[in-house]
Amino acid sequence: xxxxxxxxxxxxxxxxxxxxxxxxxxxxxxxxxxxxxxxxxxxxxxxxxxxxxxxxxxxxxxxxxxxxxxxxxxxxxxxxxxxxxxxxxxxxxxxxxxxxxxxxxxxxxxxxxxxxxxxxxxxxxxxxxxxxxxxxxxxxxxxxxxxxxxxxxxxxxxxxxxxxxxxxxxxxxxxxxxxxxxxxxxxxxxxxxxxxxxxxxxx
Amino acid sequence: xxxxxxxxxxxxxxxxxxxxxxxxxxxxxxxxxxxxxxxxxxxxxxxxxxxxxxxxxxxxxxxxxxxxxxxxxxxxxxxxxxxxxxxxxxxxxxxxxxxxxxxxxxxxxxxxxxxxxxxxxx
Numbered sequence: 254x255x256x257x258x259x260x261x262x263x264x265x266x267x268x269x270x271x272x273x274x275x276x277x278x279x280x281x282x283x284x285x286x287x288x289x290x291x292x293x294x295x296x297x298x299x300x301x302x303x304x305x306x307x308x309x310x311x312x313x314x315x316x317x318x319x320x321x322x323x324x325x326x327x328x329x330x331x332x333x334x335x336x337x338x339x340x341x342x343x344x345x346x347x348x349x350x351x352x353x354x355x356x357x358x359x360x361x362x363x364x365x366x367x368x369x370x371x372x373x374x375x376x377x378x379x380x381x382x383x384x385x386x387x388x389x390x391x392x393x394x395x396x397x398x399x400x401x402x403x404x405x406x407x408x409x410x411x412x413x414x415x416x417x418x419x420x421x422x423x424x425x426x427x428x429x430x431x432x433x434x435x436x437x438x439x440x441x442x443x444x445x446x447x448x449x450x451x452x453x454x455x456x
Numbered sequence: 457x458x459x460x461x462x463x464x465x466x467x468x469x470x471x472x473x474x475x476x477x478x479x480x481x482x483x484x485x486x487x488x489x490x491x492x493x494x495x496x497x498x499x500x501x502x503x504x505x506x507x508x509x510x511x512x513x514x515x516x517x518x519x520x521x522x523x524x525x526x527x528x529x530x531x532x533x534x535x536x537x538x539x540x541x542x543x544x545x546x547x548x549x550x551x552x553x554x555x556x557x558x559x560x561x562x563x564x565x566x567x568x569x570x571x572x573x574x575x576x577x578x
Contacts, residue, residue: 265469272467272512273560276539283542292540294466294512382561456472 258299258442259416263449267418270452271295271435274378275420278433281374282367282422286348293421300417302410305436306402309336312419312432313401320404321368322395325376328385329445331437333376334395335368336404337430344429365392371433375420383448416442458483459576460503464495464521465510465537470560474508474537477562479577492516496524504532506576509554511538511545522552533574537562 259267272295279290300308317339324332345363346355355363369392380387396404418435437445461484465471471488478484487504489495491513498504511518518536525534536549539560546557556570571577 265467269467269469269473269560272470273539276541276560280541280543283544289544290542292512294514453469456469456476 258414258439259446259449262453263446264297266449266453267297267445268295270379270382270449271297271375271418271420273382274375275422275433277378278371278375278420279422281370285367285370286345286424288348288424288427291423291425293423296417296419298417299414301414305410305415305417306405308417309334309404309434310401312336312421312434313338313404316401317398318401318404319364319397319399320395321364321392323368323372323392324390325372325380325387326390327380327387329376329380329383329387329437329448330441331435333368333372334405334434334436335364335371336401336432336434337364337367338428339398341429341431344424344427348427361394361397365394367431368392371422371431375433376435383445383452385444385448410436414439416445458485459505460485460487462487462489462495462498462504462507464489464492464507464513464518466490466513467510470510470537473560474562477564477567479564479568479571482571482577492518492521492524495521499525499532500528507532507534508537508558509534511536511540511549519548519552522549522554526553533576535570 275292275295279292283290313336319337321335322332342360342364416437420433423430463471463474463486487498489498493516509518509521530553534554535556536554537558541559549557558566
């Protein structure tokens with residue numbers, strides 16, 4: 254699988270719309286958490302399905318993490334996966350004033366809620382810029398405090414290859430870290446390319 | 457007299473999007489830079505009137521550029537253009553000397569309003 258199933262122009266346009274989507278997502282969770290959110294430059298690459306689990310380890314690092322998965326449907330189709338570093342749920346609980354009352358179900362609920370806000374704002378922002386209609390499935394817990402090597406199994410990925418868009422969020426003065434990853438299968442990438450071409454033409 | 461405008465963003469596409477949003481009749485000469493280091497090198501050559509500055513960039517980011525300009529003689533107007541639209545980010549850059557904050561994607565109406573407020577366009 255070569256890296257260039259999207260053109261340089263398309264990649265650059267995607268980078269910029271992902272950047273804007275990430276900014277909107279960052280502002281949304283900053284508002285929910287009352288903390289300043291540190292953003293990174295979005296990273297985009299094409300990967301073979303078999304490489305996705307390893308790519309996630311490379312992004313999230315060795316260690317324990319939880320992950321939430323949410324599908325987006327419509328003109329653009331794919332999956333968003335939010336990976337939370339080990340102590341992120343605890344940090345979120347403190348910020349949301351759950352205190353010690355945070356049991357396992359409440360902790361999972363918190364991750365689902367934050368994922369929902371991030372994915373809705375980020376993908377919603379991207380879709381709006383590309384003038385594509387999309388909807389979202391309910392978020393579900395993909396992995397709960399497991400080794401990053403076990404976050405996602407290659408068999409669980411239907412596509413032969415995927416476009417991986419990664420954005421990273423962190424909080425100042427906190428250990429909270431999460432990554433939002435957008436996976437789009439080959440056939441869905443064709444629709445994305447058309448939307449990007451339209452966006453570029455209208456610039 | 458034509459104003460000298462410096463557009464700083466690591467994305468060529470983002471620079472293009474911003475330049476398209478500037479008033480068409482504005483009499484300016486545009487220079488572009490892809491990061492903070494390039495931006496400061498242009499600025500130090502002198503003559504830059506207005507800088508449109510992105511925040512998230514490799515090499516040297518927008519905050520570092522503002523910090524550096526503050527310690528040198530800041531005699532140009534800096535307008536921050538960013539996808540990071542947190543209220544705290546806006547407050548930070550204003551405290552660091554930026555005259556305005558424009559969110560991406562840049563709206564031509566908002567650009568004109570800022571430029572008008574500072575007497576840069578009629």
